Amino acid sequence: MVALLEPAVPLAGPAEAVARPVALQWAVRFGTGLGRALAIVVPVGLVSTFVTFALGSFSNSNPAAAVLGDLATPADIARMNHQFGLDQPLLVQYWQWITAALHGDLGTSWFTTIPVADSIKQTLPVDLSLTALAMLIALLLGGAAGIAAALRPGSRFDRAVTALCAIASTVPAFVIGIGLIIVFSVLLPVLPSGGYVPFTENPVQWLRFLILPALALSLDLTADIARQLRNSLVGTLRENFVTGAEVRGLSRRRVVFRHALRNAAGPTLTVLGVRVPQLIGGAVITETLFNLPGMSKLTLDAAAQQDIPVIQGTLLVAITIVLLANVLVNGMLVRLRPQARRRSG
Amino acid sequence: MTALRRALQLRSARISLGLLVLVLLVGIFGGWLAPQDPLAQNTAAILQGPGSGQWLGTDYLGRDVLSRLIDGTGRSVFGALEAVGVAMLLGIPAGLASVVFGRVFEWVTLRFVDSLMTLPFIIFAVAVAGILGNGPNQAMLTIGVLLSALFYRITRAATLGLTSAQYVEMAELLGASKNWVIRVHVWNKVLPTIAVTTANCLAAALLAVSSLTFLGIGVQPPVSTWGGMLASDLNFLSQRPWAPVIPSLMIILTVAACNALADAIRDTTGVSPTARTGITGPAAGAGSAQGIGPAQGIGPAQAGPAQGASAR
């Protein structure tokens, strides 16, 4: 009655016409993705670092003035300028600076003559601890709230979560921080309102010092994650492939966590990727509020003293982190949405 | 401004606008409204609670809190306005131009704007303040320059969507000059989008100003600002634990009003600044407590870092 069954021929994939091992395919996909990301990130990085560097040249300050103040004679100024290489053309200085930076040398402070890289190495862990803890809180709290709300769409719980998120987004972090201090350090003196201890020295104390600032820092991100995840997940749960998984007899937990969440996480990840650099760059307020000896504090002090190399160094590090986070987020997004790979070509 | 008129049909918009107008009035006439001299110290009566003559009590130097609050409103509000003004002046023409002036200009400005957005906001503002001097104008200028990136993107996205719209083609076919088309059609559609962004940016700028003044950047004591008051209140929390509430409330309410206005305009005119630039969800509200945080496109998957007036 009908023609004989012919074995189906698979679609030729992009460029993998002949039998190539799967690992090589994957490497090629990854390589081109990375290449594309770098092609955009590198020029951007160069420009922003140049702006950072050039900023210093606008300053009226110079090493002699910074150290000697009014006592600096023109001879002193010239001598110290030469010592710090400041009498060369701007682009040359920039090039020297950036190439040295790639080797880990960020110059020396005009004030303390401590290598900038060392100062940063000392203070960066504080920022990283704070940001990491804040991100963790945001992910756990926001994720849980978002998922729970998505699983009961339209319920009172869902509406309560949405309302709470709206409120949390309006209140600035330093207000929350102050509020937390009032409640937990003044009214119920349970937690300290300032200071820091490295994790390696005393984990418990580390947590006690960081929990309030991390909470304050994370609240806005938590609200965003919760709201974004809830909306994504509600939409994803209506898609056919969720029905498909249910029809195959997979449990609710597996369907939600192994399938729906994977697909709904994309926009949430974008939010995270965007906010993480903000978190780092903007932790200044929280660090000041809670007296944490981080990189932002370093920058603040340097700004007050017009210690240019330190300012340039910290900005450079911050920019690098931002760009790294960007590349990472892009990479994860591509992995989560393989169908987008085609279009991004 | 039909966009605004339409938005005012919503009650939330009317309340928000009312509040903003009130704040603005206080900002303008603050000097005359303040019951007492905001700078007058009275060391005999420091850290008092609310009482006769000082409705909100006194601070650590005996100065009347209410007067300081009223006086500081102008500084915070006009600082934010200045920043947004700079942002619009730089960003909007650049955005329009990037669509009209060809691919090279477009690519260059795009990458430049990307770079602007990788600069960590507050640290950068602090750095500029340190280098160029710690005056209010420098700080606002910095915020303005960084915010302009947002206006650039929004304007560009809205214009891009429109120049290929069919009615623009029709108008050109019918003989209208390109300039006229831009003026009449493009502008009328782009304007609501800009209005929304402006409202959101105002909120963001206000937060930025508060954050910077909290850190002592942009103004010097003894002059009062909302952020500055919060900073000094911190030192005396045990004596007056409720002191931070008032300036905080001012900040929160004004920011919320700006955002609510933005939402109202967006809802009633159907513009979606999110649609084309790929900004997702709440991150699009460039006036959330974090400040600007749209997912701007750096890289293939359209996710990029954006620095905002992060009030952290």
Place this chain on the structure above:
Amino acid sequence: MSRALLEVKDLRVSVGAGTGSRPGEGGIEAVHGVSFSVGRGETVGLVGESGSGKTLACRSILGVLAPGCRIDSGAISFDGSDLLGLDRQGWDGVRGTRVAGVFQDPASYLDPSLTVGHQLSEQLRVKLGRGRREAHAEAVDLFAAMGLHRPDRVYHQYPHELSGGMVQRVLIAMAVSCDPELLIADEATTALDVTIQAEVLELLKKLQAERGLSILAVSHDLATIAELCDRVLVFYAGELVEAGTTEQVLQAPSHPYTEALLRVASVGNWERRELEVIPGNPPPVGTQHLGCGFADRCAFAVDRCRDRSIELIERAGRSVRCVRADDVALSGVRLIA
């Protein structure tokens, strides 16, 4: 007489009910008391236009009605046990291992972020307890058995990278992987090329023969039904209007709607030159009407078609819902065996 594998009794389903904070309120009835059964090893076809209720019936059997749809009354039993009272865990025990489904637009029913091989392996690991390596190998074997060329390569493809026919084979592989007793195929071949359609139908027939699989096939295309099914159930406006064996219904239809369908489809008559349509439209879902819903479009309608509620009459192994069944002479098609 052995018990039927699937028994649907008097099923009533409504759509458009409220969701969210007030679930289940409102709604209009779209399936008006449908009953049928599927025996072991039997292939039953549900035919009808869109909106006739056939897909709703199938989704009820699988327990995957869309939000806003609700089963108002009736009973569905599988191998003697009631399905409608099952909780999520109960359903998880039945779906996949005893009842399976494949649908139209197969690619959309797969997780787009995982390879097809991974998803089939997952099925084998979770439902049958296979180990990772075992599952991988078995998945490749299953793909091969479904006629997929280079199954080891297909394993690592994503759903969007495969053609329609291939994805449907993948879905069928997943459906039969746990050896279910009943496969529900809802418009499974509709969106595919004609040649691929034929191949997939062949595959289904092969599976039926090899595994003793019962199939409940839904289609608006009579040719597909004719090809695949032993018995045919004709749906119209949420009701069963005719039922019988494929030969009976297609060669000697009793209901004017069936005859109209046959005329419109391309079954049997290869010399036809004109495109035929059934004039008019089916009544909108949920409209209450007295009498036959097809009356306005029926060439044979008389007054008694419209003035009373019409029962499904069973006779000699066939059923028909028409007051004029005995009066009118309808022509069918000749099936080439």
